[in-house]
Amino acid sequence: MADKQFRLRILTPERVFYEGMADMVIFQGVEGELGVLPGHIPLTTLISSSSFHILTEDKNKTAVVAVHEGFVEILPDQVTLLTEAAEWPEEIDVERAERAKERAQKRLDNSGDGLDIKRAQLAMQRALTRLHVHTYKGV
Numbered sequence: 001m002a003d004k005q006f007r008l009r010i011l012t013p014e015r016v017f018y019e020g021m022a023d024m025v026i027f028q029g030v031e032g033e034l035g036v037l038p039g040h041i042p043l044t045t046l047i048s049s050s051s052f053h054i055l056t057e058d059k060n061k062t063a064v065v066a067v068h069e070g071f072v073e074i075l076p077d078q079v080t081l082l083t084e085a086a087e088w089p090e091e092i093d094v095e096r097a098e099r100a101k102e103r104a105q106k107r108l109d110n111s112g113d114g115l116d117i118k119r120a121q122l123a124m125q126r127a128l129t130r131l132h133v134h135t136y137k138g139v
Helices: 095-110 117-135
Strands: 008-010 017-024 024-029 033-036 042-047 050-055 061-077 079-088
Touching: 008 024, 008 061, 017 050, 017 079, 024 042, 024 061, 050 117, 095 117
Parallel strands: 008 079
Antiparallel strands: 008 017, 024 033, 024 050, 042 061, 050 061, 061 079
């Protein structure tokens, strides 16, 4: 029988963002939403800019993190997220995220002048993720 928790590590190029035990994580992979429990089959997948939910001990409470592109390695007793950036809700500069969203929208609206559309879409997704995570109220 699998343990009730697994080791979770969230790593960015700048720091070990989080290291601890978790009961479950939920995140957006590039092919859809994934929920991981202890004993999950081994899997490596890419992630999109999205919220990353960490459920620990009290399953009625969830910690949420804004993560931006990377990949997740899932093993039966460990999940490791390697991401470009990770932010707790209180670390998010809302005004900066709003400005980034507006800039990305302008670039998307004026896409006829050779602008790299993919970069603008990624910038928009990062801004929206930050705004969503900042206002997240929990399960």
